[in-house]
Every structure is written in structure tokens, then in C-alpha cells.
Amino acid sequence: MSDPAAIPDARADAPVQWRDWTELAASGSIAVPGPDDDKYSRGVLGVVTGSDEFPGAAVLGVDAAVRTGVGMVRYLGAARAADLVLRRRPEIVTAPGRVQAWLIGSGQSSDTRDEETTAALDHAIADGVPLVVDAGALDLVDRLGAPAVLTPHAGELVTLLKRIGTRIDRATVSADPERWAARAADATGHVVLLKGRTTHVCAPLAGASPRVGARVQAPSSWAATAGSGDVLGGIVGSLVATHSDEVLADPELLVALAATGAFVHAWAAERASDRGPIAALDIAEAVPRVIARLVSGVAD
Ligand SMILES: NC(=O)C1=CN([C@@H]2O[C@H](COP(=O)(O)OP(=O)(O)OC[C@H]3O[C@@H](n4cnc5c(N)ncnc54)[C@H](OP(=O)(O)O)[C@@H]3O)[C@@H](O)[C@H]2O)[C@@H](O)CC1
Numbered sequence: 001m002s003d004p005a006a007i008p009d010a011r012a013d014a015p016v017q018w019r020d021w022t023e024l025a026a027s028g029s030i031a032v033p034g035p036d037d038d039k040y041s042r043g044v045l046g047v048v049t050g051s052d053e054f055p056g057a058a059v060l061g062v063d064a065a066v067r068t069g070v071g072m073v074r075y076l077g078a079a080r081a082a083d084l085v086l087r088r089r090p091e092i093v094t095a096p097g098r099v100q101a102w103l104i105g106s107g108q109s110s111d112t113r114d115e116e117t118t119a120a121l122d123h124a125i126a127d128g129v130p131l132v133v134d135a136g137a138l139d140l141v142d143r144l145g146a147p148a149v150l151t152p153h154a155g156e157l158v159t160l161l162k163r164i165g166t167r168i169d170r171a172t173v174s175a176d177p178e179r180w181a182a183r184a185a186d187a188t189g190h191v192v193l194l195k196g197r198t199t200h201v202c203a204p205l206a207g208a209s210p211r212v213g214a215r216v217q218a219p220s221s222w223a224a225t226a227g228s229g230d231v232l233g234g235i236v237g238s239l240v241a242t243h244s245d246e247v248l249a250d251p252e253l254l255v256a257l258a259a260t261g262a263f264v265h266a267w268a269a270e271r272a273s274d275r276g277p278i279a280a281l282d283i284a285e286a287v288p289r290v291i292a293r294l295v296s297g298v299a300d
């Protein structure tokens with residue numbers, strides 16, 4: 001149970017203007033390549049995800065990122081995961097080099113992080129480009145200097161808040177996700193995307209109040225399947241990499257990009273599902289059709 005006495009109230013519950021994220025809103029966050037573009041100008045996503053324990057998460061995130069429209073993905077995570085990523089996606093580059101954004105943490109655990117992964121995460125955090133921080137990298141939140149989106153599920157949000165002295169449980173988060181997503185954004189100073197049937201994206205308080213939050217309602221719950229969040233990480237990572245300069249100029253843009261990622265994920269799940277069960281990779285496979293509809297504005 002939550003312990004109200006443990007909740008610091010100084011900046012608590014500053015107002016948020018919640019906006020339901022629509023197809024029209026999402027269509028504004030898709031970068032369409034032009035005649036002068038090449039793979040680098042479109043944006044490169046650096047990825048440090050997966051581990052010997054959870055190599056599949058790396059495959060899922062990378063596959064989703066490629067299908068969301070990034071110019072290139074550099075995968076710089078664990079060796080076993082890299083083999084699997086290349087088997088699924090020969091387009092991926094495993095050589096180090098410049099990137100426009102990083103996706104870190106999916107399929108990792110801070111408890112079992114090896115030296116190689118630690119070094120790769122250190123590099124990503126020091127790189128100065130925007131980050132998408134998932135699962136097993138959320139413990140690094142205090143070290144993030146560049147603009148970042150944190151992508152916890154309710155359990156991970158509980159852990160995030162515990163680190164700043166707020167002791168609540170998962171049920172408390174689920175009962176009032178708007179409040180706790182906003183609280184986590186303020187506590188960390190980063191945009192927070194709290195996953196669920198309704199996904200809440202909230203910016204930290206920075207000057208003007210109320211700040212903007214975005215809500216994405218999934219049309220069904222078939223996306224609640226293992227690895228689905230790893231796919232979401234790849235989608236959001238791709239959107240951030242393709243808008244890196246804009247994010248560095250205005251970090252609040254991460255709210256629109258993250259909400260668009262959640263929108264694309266929810267509707268890709270819907271398309272893949274056709275009212276039946278789906279696997280996480282099915283969601284990734286349906287992403288291009290959802291993006292095509294967003295950029296054409298035409299229903300098929
Ligand atoms: N293919 C891949 O590579 C995949 C990789 N993945 C990666 O795995 C990492 C861990 O992420 P996660 O969210 O699954 O675990 P975590 O946040 O520790 O929460 C665990 C909570 O769940 C609960 N719980 C467990 N079993 C339960 C049960 N049968 N029935 C009911 N409850 C059960 C458990 O409760 P407990 O057993 O302690 O009571 C605890 O509260 C992460 O890096 C992610 O990216 C995933 O995306 C999956 C696909």
C-alpha cells in the first residue's frame with residue numbers, strides 16, 4: 001500500500017493538460033524522406049539492448065525501429081544478441097559510429113549488467129544525443145544529461161519513484177496513472193511514457209504550468225504480450241532519431257514523439273491482431289502499414 005507520509009509534496013501534482021493523441025496528431029511526427037535524403041540524413045539509431053538472459057528483446061526493438069523509418073540502426077549490445085539481431089536483420093550495422101539517438105535498456109537488468117554493456121551504456125549516456133531509456137537502464141536516470149524519454153511499465157515506475165523516496169505499489173500506479181506519470185516526470189526531469197491499455201506521456205514541469213501530457217488509448221488489449229514493450233522501444237527510438245535536432249532544440253517535442261510511438265504501436269497491434277491473439281514481432285511487422293496510413297492520410 002502507498003504510504004502518503006513518504007511522498008514528498010513540494011512539486012507534487014502540478015497541473016497537466018492531458019490531450020488524447022489522435023491519428024492527426026500522430027501524423028505530424030513522421031519524417032518522410034525527400035529526394036536529397038540519404039540513410040544518414042534520415043537519422044541513425046544507436047541501440048544497446050538485450051543481454052545473454054534476454055537476447056530476444058534486442059531483436060524485437062531493432063526490427064521495430066527499422067520498420068518505423070529510421071535511416072540506419074547501429075546495434076552495439078551483447079555479442080549473443082548481436083548474432084540474433086543480424087540473423088533477423090542483416091541491414092543492421094554493428095560497427096561503432098555516429099548516431100542521432102540511443103535506445104537503451106530493453107531486455108537488460110541492472111543486477112546482471114556485464115562490463116561490456118556497462119561501457120556501451122556509459123558511451124550512450126555521454127554522447128549528448130536524445131535517449132529512449134527502457135527497463136534495465138532506468139536505474140541510470142540520474143546520469144542522463146541529454147533529453148530523454150523513459151518508458152516504464154507500472155512496476156518499473158514504482159521502482160523509479162522509490163529511488164526518490166516515494167513508496168507506492170503497482171496497484172496505486174494503475175489506479176491513477178496520470179498522477180504518477182506526472183510525478184515520475186517531475187522527479188526525474190525527463191519525459192515519462194507510462195505503458196498500459198492507456199499509455200500516458202508526460203513532460204516534467206519546466207516553467208509554464210499547466211504542462212502538456214498525451215494519452216494514447218489502445219483499441220484492444222491483445223498488445224499485452226511478452227516483448228510488446230521492447231517493440232515499442234524500437235518504434236519510439238526510431239521517431240526520436242529521425243527528429244534528433246528538433247528534440248535537442250526543444251526537448252518537450254519528446255512528448256509528441258513518444259505519444260506517436262505509442263499510437264503507432266497500438267494500431268500496429270490492432271492491424272496485426274484482426275481481433276485475435278498476436279506475438280510481439282507481429283506488431284513490428286504491421287508498423288509500416290500504420291505509418292503509411294499516417295503519412296498518406298488515406299484509409300485503406
Ligand atoms: N523476449 C524477450 O527477450 C523479452 C524480454 N523482456 C525483458 O525482460 C526484462 C524484465 O521485464 P519484466 O517486465 O517482464 O519483468 P519485471 O519488471 O522484473 O517484472 C516482473 C514482475 O512480473 C511478475 N511476474 C512474473 N511472472 C509472473 C507470473 N507468471 N504471474 C504473475 N506475475 C508474474 C513478478 O512478480 P513475482 O513473481 O515477483 O511475484 C514481478 O512483479 C526487461 O528487461 C524486458 O525488456 C520482456 O520484455 C519479455 C520478453
Ligand SMILES: Nc1ncnc2c1ncn2[C@@H]1O[C@H](COP(=O)(O)OP(=O)(O)O)[C@@H](O)[C@H]1O
Nearest residue numbers: 153195196197218221223224226227228229230
Ligand atoms: N491491457 C493492455 N492493453 C493494451 N496494451 C497494453 C496493455 N497492457 C500493456 N500494453 C502494452 O503492451 C506493452 C507492454 O510493455 P512491457 O510491459 O514493457 O512488456 P515487455 O517487457 O514484455 O515488452 C506496452 O506497449 C503497453 O502499452
